[in-house]
Amino acid sequence: MSANIIDGNLVARKLRTELKLRADLLAETWIQPGLAVILVGNDPASSVYVRNKAKTCGELGIRSEVFNFPSDISQDMLLRQIQDLNANPEIHGILVQLPLPGHIQLEEVIAAIAIEKDVDGFHPCNVGALVTGHALFRPCTPFGVMKMMAEYAIPIQGQHAVVVGRSNIVGKPMALMLLEKGATVTICTSKTRDLVHHTRHADIVVMATGKANLLTAEMVMEGATVIDVGINRMADGKLCGDVAFAAVKEKAGHITPVPGGVGPMTIMMLMNNTIEAAERAKTGMQSI
C-alpha cells in the first residue's frame, strides 16, 4: 500500500494563516515584527534563500531588513553590526545566513546575537536550553518537522526514531526534539556501522545527510514514517531528497516528498519565531 504523503505546502499554508492573524494582532498594538538578515558575500543559493525569506516576511506584514556585506568584511565589523541590531528595538529577530566565508569565526558571530533575537535557535545558550527543554527558539528545520508530524497525528512517544545526520542545524536538534517527546532516539552518521540495521528497526526515520537517494526501500520498516530533510540538486537540475522516494513510498506509512515536504515548513518556522520574538518583546518575557 502506498504511503500517506505529508504535504509540507499544505501545513505551511495553514500555519501562514495563523501567523498572519498573530502579526495582525501585533499591528493593532502598533508593533510590527522585524527580522534582520545578514548576508555576507554573493553566494547564489544564499541570495535566493534570503530573497524568499524577505518575500515571505512581506506577505505576513513582518518588516525585513537585509544587510548584504562584501565577502571580505572583517569579523569586527560584522560583530559591530550585530551589536547595533541587538540594540535596535524595531528588530526582533536576527539571522545570519550560512555559510559564512572562511575567515569569519561562525561560533563567535552566532554567540554575539542576543538570545532573545536568536530566531534561528543556533546560539549556544538556546542550544543548551533545548537540551533541558527550555529553548527560547528552536532551530527552524527540525521544529518544522515536529509541527508536520503533529499535524498528521504521527505518534512519537515510545517510538524508535532514527535520525541520520548530526549537524548542529538539523540532526542534533532533531534528535533532541524527538527525545523530548518521548521517542527512543538513535543518531547515525557517516561513521555508523551497518546503517541499514538501524533504519530497518525504526518507526520514524529522519534523513538529513545531503546524500541523494541514500535511504532505499530495503532499509525501511513496513509502515514507518519517513521524513526527508535532504535537498540535492541532480545533474538534470531537478531537486531530490535523501530518500529514494518512488520505492520507499510503497513501503512507508507516511512520507515527506522533496520538494514540497520539509522545505516549505522551514521558512514558516522562521516567521513563527520572529513573530514570537515580537510578542515576547511586547510582554517582556524574554529570558530562558
Ligand code: NDP
Ligand atoms: P551536513 O553536511 O552538515 O551534515 C550531514 C550529516 O549527514 C553529517 O552528520 C554526516 O555524517 C551525515 N552523513 C553523510 N553521509 C552519510 C552516510 N552515507 N550515512 C550516514 N550519515 C551520513 O548537512 P546539514 O545537516 O546541514 O543538511 C543535511 C541536508 O539537509 C542537506 O541536503 C541540506 O541541503 C538539507 N537541508 C534542508 C533544509 C530544509 O529546509 N529542507 C534545511 C537545512 C538543510 P558525519 O557527521 O559523520 O560527517
